[in-house]
Amino acid sequence: MRRAVIAFTAFLGGLIFLFAGPASAAAEGEGLKGTLTHQGQPVNGAKIVVTTEDGQPVQELTTNAQGTWEVAVPKAGKYKVTLDASTLPPNLQPRGGQNVRTPQVFEGNVSTVLFPLEAKAAPGEAPAADPSEGALFRQAAQLAFEGLNLGLIIALAALGLSLIYGTTGLTNFAHGELVTLGAVVAFMFNTGIFGWSGMPLELAALLSLIVCGAFGYFQDRFFWGRLRKRGTGVIAMMIISIGVAILLRNMIQFFFGAQNESFSDYTAQAGMELGPITVAPKNLWAMGIELFVLIVVGVALLKTRLGKAARAVSDNPALAASSGIDVDRVIRIIWTLGAAIAALAGIMLGLSQSLKFTMGQDILLLIFAGVTLGGLGTAFGALVGSIVVGVFIQVSTLWVPPELKSVGALAILIIVLLVRPQGILGRRERIG
Amino acid sequence: MDWLTILTTTVHAAIGWEVVVYGLAAIGVNIHFGYTGLLNFGQAAFMAVAGYGLAVTIVVIGLPFWVGILVGLAGAVLLALLLGVPTLRLRADYLAIVTIAAAEIIRLIFRSVAFKETFGGSDGRRGFNNDFYEINPFPPGHYGIGPFGFNERTFWLLVVGWVTLAVCCAVVYLLMKSPWGRVLKAIREDEEAVRSLGKNVFSYKMQSLILGGVIGALGGFFYGLYNGSVQPDVFGTEMTFFAYTIVILGGAARVLGPVVGAMVFWVLFVFIGNFLSEAVRAGYITVITETQVGPIRYALVGLGFILLLVFRPQGIFGDKREIALDAR
């Protein structure tokens, strides 16, 4: 066992050392910073003006390709930050027309200043303050579409989580890090590592899936599988998975850094009109791929020998083993598959939003929400639950502030667990 | 290499404010997880509610310090009731997911723009600890031996903090020796059996949740009082998991386990961080930059946590026959 753990950690180390990249230097002293995004897309080239409280100019600058900006200020105190609305893309405006902030900068701190943005009503239509029914419908349709995309991404990750839970009983808190890993590995291949120049995102994504699938395989082969053999309980394994999550997340941060990144391809893609909504073609492609993978995995679970074996194992491992199924092999394949589709979810998430070492951690609870909503351990339930969660999150921003949109989804998670712990599609367990 | 700095910061870490804050958080987790078997992954929320209760009462509403403390404690009890009433009937892993989700909800609300007027957004609240230091009986000066020591403010905080730790340990000792503690431990083993013997399992779990939450809340106060501020992102899931690491390090279901665990944890954490930083600065280690030291020590916490759970789940003091982890 000791050997196994050492091998496992050595593997982790080896894997990530490959991708050692420069870490961003943290700012010294006081400052102001922020990120300008709209629906997960960075807003580039917007002008930000920083002055002291009494109007002395400090600095003027524009947001970069990641939508971020950062200003060093001479000393602690109150500052005035103005977003020049005319430099925003023509279809955007500051929410509620508020483009001035007066943040307090404390000693040794860098304060964050955010400007929430919203889509400008198209010319000729009623302004946002008086939304006509058409505009509201349009907005709802747009949000529902984005929610569907998010839901499919959550579903990919949830499918892996659900399969692993079903076959091994492990509630894997480190599943979010598999999502991050997929995105980060693809990013490394995409932008170039140790002297190699970058490769197209499609190829980088494919390589990332292979690397992450292998990582899943070895994780089970040298770690979880060994723990199962020792008879470690599922609760103990769940707690261990938290340690794995902390380890992986910080190793990713170590090599990737704490900043936001985007893939070098398809970053800013012009949207196209599609009925009432505007979509970037990359999102359509992404959704197509997500749906395709979900359907293929779903059909494989129902039709193939392996799928049937996997379902038999999740039903009753002892019985499956005694009827000649190699349980360990099935679980290992499930781990490989689960890690690979989690990685795909990460790549898709990176494509529609941006990459950060906490992206998986941030989405983990939404994955749990999707899985529990559909019923823990049922693959089809995970799919439906995730889509509901994704759509709900996006559409709810019609009424709740965007920074609280996850709150609604988490509240739903809690309510579902209370009212119907078996999920919408799960069956009530027989007791006794 | 500045060995003196490394040495003094390490010694300070062994008895410093972090041990008080995380020791209290871990005593709470130990009551929940070590003794009762409740997987509360939202301990940070109890600390956040207490810290913000204190801060908002004083800064926003303008009430006195003691009222702030009472509001914070009441907030922790209320949170325990809100979390407990619906969730204590759920399976262990469901309880874990619900508590972690609830803690995230609370953090997101504290940092949201919508409630910035009250909670101060992502900058949090500051300027509420003057009353605490005004009743400081120690005159200004240096308290300690040679390079080891604290100024009068920190010393005052540490005296109050360690007295609080001692009182909490005494309470846990008395409770766990009593029939009340016996019911808790029995629930950890098998709650159906306890129910069949005429004990109201739900009520005991709730008492455990409240007690552990309130002790964790005390940790939240000390965080706010030492730092002079509370920010939402401090009270993330990492804080809860540090508390779990500390509990398992010290030995689950051991009265002094959380305190010793916190001391060992912070000594290692501070020593490794400072040692690596100094080594990088002095040019002994060139592969990493100074900013990468942070993630390294967090990764080491994760690795240590895994190794501990796999090879010594009973921790430093634990009795292998009596731990809450295996066989579940």
Add this chain to the structure above:
Amino acid sequence: MPDNQTTTRKAAALAAFQGLEHEPGVAKPDAILTADNVVRRFGGLTAVDVGHVEIQRGSITALIGPNGAGKTTFFNQLTGFDTADAGSWSFNGKAMNGVPAHKVARSGMVRTFQLTKALSKLTVMENMRLGAQGQKGENFFRALIPGSWRGQEDEITKRAEELLVRFKLDAKSEDFAGSLSGGQRKLLEMARALMVNPELVMLDEPMAGVNPALTQSLLGHVKDLREQGMTVLFVEHDMDMVRDISDWVIVMAQGAIIAEGPPDSIMSDHRVIDAYLGAHHDAPLSEEELQQQLHEAEAALEAEAAEEEAAK
């Protein structure tokens, strides 16, 4: 003297059943437990559907039936461990439907479990003490003042020691319950249930997984419960045991009670034979039973092995 008393108690119990009809739901002269129309469904499956049943006070009543007859599920309904979809039942004339499990136990109706629930990381003595009711030290605030509960704790310990001597577990009193063998755990569970001072003891398969050497002593303890004035209701598969100790037998099949009667004649009742043979009319009863017992023994052995593994 004890022998004399033994016969009296047994005779009294048998006398009560004298002349009763052998019909399901027959009225008893002095019922301690009465249940009416108890129904429990799992999805489309009706696990329990009991019309009417009464348990005679001071007797040992066996509840038997083929696998999946709903015996344990019925136990769970009566003791508040599962919620029935419909029905009412009363204990000592007090309505018990919807009453939570711990209150059922407090009112004097205590159960044990098919898979023993010894609290393995507590000592045998702590297991026993836990059973005592009305403990002052179980209140949070009193627990903080040891003086307020020490006296009562000593009395409880004394009572527990006496029971442990009776169940021959006194040598193990400071061992962790997890270190006991399967049979000893059954004994401990029974002794712990007695700490509650119950009027009705409900044993769910007390013999499952017990080493044959311990069977006789366990049987003796069950008989002893009646001698102490308690009522016993137990679920069992072992017909020898049923014949040996029970005063009255109730037979369940497919969730319903299909027959009642004294142990020596019940197995010749045609309804019981039909129920046990059921769809397997082609297979002889004995072989079917043999196989079933074999399976159960295997399962019990496995469970015991797993528990021992876990205890390590």
